[in-house]
Amino acid sequence: MVIGIDLPTRPCTLREVLRTQESNPITFRSKIYSTNSIFHPKVYVIKSKNGNLVAFIGSANATAGGFAQNIEMNFQITDQIQCQELIGWVNHTFHTGIDFDNDYIDQYELLYKKNRALDSTVKSNKDKFKYQSNLPNANNITIVNGQFFRQSDFKIFSPIYHLETSNDIVNLRSRVRKRLIELNNLIYPRFREYGIADLHLPARSNNYTSYYWHTRGNNDRPMDAIWLNYGKSSAQLQASADKIFSKNIRIQVILRNSNSGTYVGLSLFIGKPYGSYNDRHYIRSQVLENSFLLPLYEHIQDLGDAYWLNIGDNTLGVDELRSPGILRDFMLTDNYDDYYILGRNYHPNDPDLSEQNIAETILTEFAKLYRIYILISRRI
Numbered sequence: 001m002v003i004g005i006d007l008p009t010r011p012c013t014l015r016e017v018l019r020t021q022e023s024n025p026i027t028f029r030s031k032i033y034s035t036n037s038i039f040h041p042k043v044y045v046i047k048s049k050n051g052n053l054v055a056f057i058g059s060a061n062a063t064a065g066g067f068a069q070n071i072e073m074n075f076q077i078t079d080q081i082q083c084q085e086l087i088g089w090v091n092h093t094f095h096t097g098i099d100f101d102n103d104y105i106d107q108y109e110l111l112y113k114k115n116r117a118l119d120s121t122v123k124s125n126k127d128k129f130k131y132q133s134n135l136p137n138a139n140n141i142t143i144v145n146g147q148f149f150r151q152s153d154f155k156i157f158s159p160i161y162h163l164e165t166s167n168d169i170v171n172l173r174s175r176v177r178k179r180l181i182e183l184n185n186l187i188y189p190r191f192r193e194y195g196i197a198d199l200h201l202p203a204r205s206n207n208y209t210s211y212y213w214h215t216r217g218n219n220d221r222p223m224d225a226i227w228l229n230y231g232k233s234s235a236q237l238q239a240s241a242d243k244i245f246s247k248n249i250r251i252q253v254i255l256r257n258s259n260s261g262t263y264v265g266l267s268l269f270i271g272k273p274y275g276s277y278n279d280r281h282y283i284r285s286q287v288l289e290n291s292f293l294l295p296l297y298e299h300i301q302d303l304g305d306a307y308w309l310n311i312g313d314n315t316l317g318v319d320e321l322r323s324p325g326i327l328r329d330f331m332l333t334d335n336y337d338d339y340y341i342l343g344r345n346y347h348p349n350d351p352d353l354s355e356q357n358i359a360e361t362i363l364t365e366f367a368k369l370y371r372i373y374i375l376i377s378r379r380i
Contacts, residue, residue, distance in 0.1 A: 001030040001062075002093050004039025008116075010360065011109040018102065031097025032104075042066075042074075045086050053083035065356065069146045113194070113364075117302075120364050123352070124304020124344065128319060135261040135345060144349050148358040149255060149264060153179055154348060157257035162222035165214050173212035173226065176255065180209050180228040183253065186359040187366070188230075194367040198374070200233045202245045227254035229269070230366075232377075240278055247275035249377055251369050253362060264353055266362065267343025268369045270376070271336075280336055282378035287331050290324075292375070297324040299372045300342070303365075312338030342372065 001017065003009055017030050033039035044056045058074025060066035077083060098104075143151040156172040184201070191199060201208055210227045231250030237243045254265040271280050286292040300307070305319040309327075311334050321327045334340055344365075346353055352361040 001028075002033055002039070002090070002097055003030060004033045005108065006038040007040070008112055011105055011112055014100065014105045014108065015102070018100065018105065029094075030100075031094055032100050033093065034096050034098050043086060043090060045083060045090060052078070053080055053087070054078055055083045055086050057086075063356070065146060065354070116360065116364050117368065120361075120368075121302055121304040124306040125319075127344075127346075127350075128305035128317070130347075135263050135347060137259065137262060141257075141262045141348060146354050146356075147349060148183065148353055148355050149179065149348060153255060154257045154262055157224055157226065157255065159222075159224070159257075159259055162224050162258075163214075163220070164223075170213045173223070176226055177209050177212045180226065180253070180255075183358065183362070184208060184228055187362050190359070190363055191366075194363045196363075196367060196370045198233070199230045199251060199366075199370060201230060203234045207245060222258070224258040225254055225256035227252045229253075242275065242277060247272060249276045249279045249373065251366055251373055261345065262348060263345035264348060264350075265343050265345045266365050266369070267341050268372055270340040270342065272339055273337050276340075277336060278378045279376060280334055280340065283331060283376050284334065286376075287328050293324050293328055296372065296375055297321070297327050299368070299375065300327065303342075303344070303368055307342065307344040310339065310341045310343075312340075342369070 003014070003017065005014075021028050021030055042056075042058055042060055042062070044062075046054050046056075048054060055077040056074045057077065058072060060070070060072040060074055066072060077086070141154060143149065143154065152172070153176045156169065156176060161169055188201065191197070208228060210225070210229070212223075212226055214221070214223060229246075229250045229252040231245060232240070232248050237245060237248065240248065242248060249271060250269050252267055252269055254267065256263055256265065270276060270283075287296070300309070300318060300321065303318055305317060307318045308315050309318070309321070309330065311330070314330075314333065316326075316330055321330070351357060
């Protein structure tokens with residue numbers, strides 16, 4: 001196996017290949033492509049049981065998507081002379097490749113994460129044009145195979161079920177909660193790996209996500225979303241004016257299916273009405289200082305144009321925050337009695353939300369949001 005790392009290949013994939021090689025040193029060998037050119041061919045040469053060679057050349061990567069899920073185009077070659085010529089090309093490419101070990105992967109992973117953060121900003125800028133004003137609504141969304149969140153996860157939060165309180169509907173919503181817990185199990189153990197050192201789950205496990213049932217007296221309130229959230233530790237909450245986790249600043253993943261759009265959102269939830277007072281007051285007092293405002297502005301710009309800042313009924317896209325002064329003036333409009341959110345919405349079929357990619361997508365975006373979380377949270 002000859003592997004290119006330019007597009008890029010994930011570090012966990014390299015580790016899996018290395019483990020396979022160490023377990024099968026005679027039958028399996030791998031190297032990294034060695035030149036400065038981008039390595040992009042997909043060539044598979046196979047010896048069949050009867051000894052004949054068959055080759056495939058085309059668009060399919062050696063992934064589940066390439067082999068089973070995506071629309072790909074490949075060409076089969078059975079001419080034995082042509083297959084031998086391909087073997088010669090593969091052998092030459094392999095023997096000029098680079099051996100790699102865990103130390104190599106460790107160094108590569110540092111570069112990968114840095115580039116991943118830059119790439120996510122570029123993609124965010126592109127997504128502003130692709131999706132931001134054209135998210136699907138609940139009536140016309142079909143989730144493609146391979147996405148982490150499935151058709152049923154969105155369907156059960158569609159408008160026809162928003163006010164439903166029956167046990168059957170509650171049980172179906174609870175399955176979506178379990179899916180979010182599965183997502184938590186993928187990302188939470190890796191927070192420190194991405195520099196997220198002080199972001200915590202709620203103390204009680206039943207508060208890891210929002211409710212998936214209607215609370216008493218609120219049956220007229222639409223149940224159109226469910227979210228997974230992280231925020232202050234129990235000790236930090238005890239030292240704050242408001243000790244309730246849900247009223248404090250937090251970072252979250254939200255799945256929503258409403259008349260206004262169907263999406264998966266990532267956000268820094270700064271506060272709900274009359275919530276997170278300490279942090280919001282701290283922002284208002286510090287945003288007048290350039291030592292606070294300028295790094296905050298840079299961090300928000302790094303999120304890319306698909307992100308927006310919302311205070312109550314007013315929303316500004318990151319592309320509209322053309323100067324630190326515009327950001328400052330907008331943040332000073334906060335009077336504590338509205339929702340205050342910095343976030344973005346993903347199309348449900350975005351490849352970044354696939355089974356394969358969602359963990360790294362969220363960890364990369366959370367790491368960016370975490371820099372802002374640390375800057376604007378009042379440290380007690």
